[in-house]
Amino acid sequence: MISEKMIPLMKNNSAIRMMFEEGNKLAAKYGRENVFDFSLGNPSVPAPAEVNQAIQDIVKEEDSLFVHGYMSNAGYEDVRETIAQSLNRRFGTSFHAGNILMTVGAASGLNVILKTLLNPGEQVITFAPYFVEYGSYVRNYDGELVVVSPNTVDFQPNLVEFEEKINEKTKAVIINTPNNPTGVIYSEETLQKIAAILEKKQKEFGTSIVLLSDEPYRELAYDGAVVPYVTKYYRNTVVCYSYSKSLSLPGERIGYLVIPSEMDESANVFQAATIANRVLGCVNAPSLMQRVIKRCVDANVNLEAYDRNRNLLYNGLKECGFSCIKPEGAFYLFVKSPVENEKEFCEVCKQYNVLVVPGSSFACPGYVRIAYCVSYGQIERSLPAFRKIAEHYNLV
Amino acid sequence: MISEKMIPLMKNNSAIRMMFEEGNKLAAKYGRENVFDFSLGNPSVPAPAEVNQAIQDIVKEEDSLFVHGYMSNAGYEDVRETIAQSLNRRFGTSFHAGNILMTVGAASGLNVILKTLLNPGEQVITFAPYFVEYGSYVRNYDGELVVVSPNTVDFQPNLVEFEEKINEKTKAVIINTPNNPTGVIYSEETLQKIAAILEKKQKEFGTSIVLLSDEPYRELAYDGAVVPYVTKYYRNTVVCYSYSKSLSLPGERIGYLVIPSEMDESANVFQAATIANRVLGCVNAPSLMQRVIKRCVDANVNLEAYDRNRNLLYNGLKECGFSCIKPEGAFYLFVKSPVENEKEFCEVCKQYNVLVVPGSSFACPGYVRIAYCVSYGQIERSLPAFRKIAEHYNLV
Numbered sequence: 001m002i003s004e005k006m007i008p009l010m011k012n013n014s015a016i017r018m019m020f021e022e023g024n025k026l027a028a029k030y031g032r033e034n035v036f037d038f039s040l041g042n043p044s045v046p047a048p049a050e051v052n053q054a055i056q057d058i059v060k061e062e063d064s065l066f067v068h069g070y071m072s073n074a075g076y077e078d079v080r081e082t083i084a085q086s087l088n089r090r091f092g093t094s095f096h097a098g099n100i101l102m103t104v105g106a107a108s109g110l111n112v113i114l115k116t117l118l119n120p121g122e123q124v125i126t127f128a129p130y131f132v133e134y135g136s137y138v139r140n141y142d143g144e145l146v147v148v149s150p151n152t153v154d155f156q157p158n159l160v161e162f163e164e165k166i167n168e169k170t171k172a173v174i175i176n177t178p179n180n181p182t183g184v185i186y187s188e189e190t191l192q193k194i195a196a197i198l199e200k201k202q203k204e205f206g207t208s209i210v211l212l213s214d215e216p217y218r219e220l221a222y223d224g225a226v227v228p229y230v231t232k233y234y235r236n237t238v239v240c241y242s243y244s245k246s247l248s249l250p251g252e253r254i255g256y257l258v259i260p261s262e263m264d265e266s267a268n269v270f271q272a273a274t275i276a277n278r279v280l281g282c283v284n285a286p287s288l289m290q291r292v293i294k295r296c297v298d299a300n301v302n303l304e305a306y307d308r309n310r311n312l313l314y315n316g317l318k319e320c321g322f323s324c325i326k327p328e329g330a331f332y333l334f335v336k337s338p339v340e341n342e343k344e345f346c347e348v349c350k351q352y353n354v355l356v357v358p359g360s361s362f363a364c365p366g367y368v369r370i371a372y373c374v375s376y377g378q379i380e381r382s383l384p385a386f387r388k389i390a391e392h393y394n395l396v
Numbered sequence: 397m398i399s400e401k402m403i404p405l406m407k408n409n410s411a412i413r414m415m416f417e418e419g420n421k422l423a424a425k426y427g428r429e430n431v432f433d434f435s436l437g438n439p440s441v442p443a444p445a446e447v448n449q450a451i452q453d454i455v456k457e458e459d460s461l462f463v464h465g466y467m468s469n470a471g472y473e474d475v476r477e478t479i480a481q482s483l484n485r486r487f488g489t490s491f492h493a494g495n496i497l498m499t500v501g502a503a504s505g506l507n508v509i510l511k512t513l514l515n516p517g518e519q520v521i522t523f524a525p526y527f528v529e530y531g532s533y534v535r536n537y538d539g540e541l542v543v544v545s546p547n548t549v550d551f552q553p554n555l556v557e558f559e560e561k562i563n564e565k566t567k568a569v570i571i572n573t574p575n576n577p578t579g580v581i582y583s584e585e586t587l588q589k590i591a592a593i594l595e596k597k598q599k600e601f602g603t604s605i606v607l608l609s610d611e612p613y614r615e616l617a618y619d620g621a622v623v624p625y626v627t628k629y630y631r632n633t634v635v636c637y638s639y640s641k642s643l644s645l646p647g648e649r650i651g652y653l654v655i656p657s658e659m660d661e662s663a664n665v666f667q668a669a670t671i672a673n674r675v676l677g678c679v680n681a682p683s684l685m686q687r688v689i690k691r692c693v694d695a696n697v698n699l700e701a702y703d704r705n706r707n708l709l710y711n712g713l714k715e716c717g718f719s720c721i722k723p724e725g726a727f728y729l730f731v732k733s734p735v736e737n738e739k740e741f742c743e744v745c746k747q748y749n750v751l752v753v754p755g756s757s758f759a760c761p762g763y764v765r766i767a768y769c770v771s772y773g774q775i776e777r778s779l780p781a782f783r784k785i786a787e788h789y790n791l792v
Contacts, residue, residue, distance in 0.1 A: 002513070002664055003514055004515055009671050009675065010664070013667075040466065042466045043461065046460040051464075056456075059451050059452055064442040064443050064448060065438075068646070069438055069647050070416075070438045070646045072417070104500055104649070104678055107677040115536075116398060117397070118399055119400055119401075133674075137675065140676065248461070248464060251463075251464050251465050251466055251682070251686075252683055252684060253500070253683075264397055265398065268397065268406070271406060272399075272405070272406055275405050278529075281500065281504035281507035281676075281678075283504075284649070285649075286682045286685070287649075288647075288684070288685075289684075
């Protein structure tokens, strides 16, 4: 009955999602306050007040048929122009509405651009650790995901191996900065090197290689860290953006693609992506949320709350003897497992009602991801549990 | 640069959508009130007042993190249960939350279930005239759309040809009732016959054939016409529903799949479809709109407005000498072209600033679709233009 392509997906269903469901079960059993669920990247800081205000104002002020109606499949023109101008102000770019395609979040944006570009058998490169769904997205279009192994020293990408893995079948490269699961931000130097390698390889093979920059965590950067804007370093870049984290709207499914005018066949890519958005069944990004973005384009969640969480958890774990680099962005800590098999470590954590995700879910075994987008109180309450886990492993 | 599969889609971009863009251009030139755009199925009756009230109440009353956050990929459990109970009340079914999967509209629901079911080379049958995007949806998963030719007597499906076209590769059948573009409702007798044919063919080939009932127009039925609930006639039915028309929310992308417990491998199909919803990039149906559905599950648009339009336009066209069956549902008239080549007829209409869609866009040349989801005033103002067109063809 089920398509053969779906069978492996069913067998290997998302560990993160299964953990999320398990967390709900444990919470029902022990009480929500006694379960320390760090599994899902579900924002804990509410949407800025202006978002909910905008929703109310739009419903009162704008025509209902317009707000909830169809528009061009690329999205409302005025919303797209507003986003372009905001990017131009912030990053010195020169986009216009014709470069912005509204999507059902970044996950859908990635699907749209991969459907636009990929022929069966073509390759997409990404860097471990990486968001495991990339593999599914690429396989949706019969492409092959090629994974560059992790550099566990500082979690900047392994560029030597990257260059070796590019060949004439390489159609795209996915990067994700600030990174899920490490919280690392790719430096300007890293982006310059990636661009130089891609330029060289494009010449060598006479191909176009598209750099897909998956940026749901762009606005979540701490201590004044700068997240360089990728289109400025490499012409054939497509940005996949989402408001899931910057405005705490993950359930609303609202984001966009940036398809710069400078990229090869830009107008064709934009038209094809608009059609892909339609035929994949999204048709258009949710309309009310598009209108909200127009009014809240420069809003942002309260970053301080995540920053407090980051410091409390990072310091707490270090004091217990855990090993971890301090993340500059996103809302994850990527912690070294005290034992080689990190799934065993996850099971021990679960005995203390602590839920964390094994690094093998991100193609980086030996580590676990701890999502600190939770209440400050949960982190406080969890620290004694982490200490007991550390004692279990004689880390303290 | 562009995927080879996208090239034909770009060459043959949706005639309806192109007409929509053209309508906007004509309106800019001649003024909106002088252009009679009947091209797009974009609701003209606003969402019921309780929808916009619910949006405001939810934002005020419910927790922002909950309203805008992630939930299970199938959707909020309480929303799904509410929908199941509403269906049970109205149609005497016995669904529960586990049969309802929230989707990004019916177009996405169709994509989700086709991805769940189809292997490359498998066939999906539909009946002309049909919504042309079905072909794209099926080809997304390397399936083949097999089209049963139209029965232009009463636009009920041609069941003799249907039976002939079923073979061992037939995985699914798509029906759409009330129908776009004809407005015809499939009778109980038609559904019983379809079910009997499918039961017989399942036995003959030892296969499961899934009947996909695409139902965005279910609530748009006039003169007390009954739209039979398809799961009651055939076990292997999946309903693809959308609130785009029943609540006038086409831009919001909210709908659901019904996967009945009685169908073959029901639990597997539900799980696979939930995963398909995620990996296609939708992740989940827009969250605020899910919460709205919970509060407005039995709401409906003001049907009288469409009914007035239907009568005014139908009678007006008949008086001019046009030939057309009176639609029982949806918001379209499917009018016989006065000349064999209906595209030529569409061009003549355009000279009078009347935009209609050629039937060949629905695999039924010789007819045109007139979407009467417009203002009553537009229909009134358009009647003299239709009369001139009729005079052009000596119909009057």
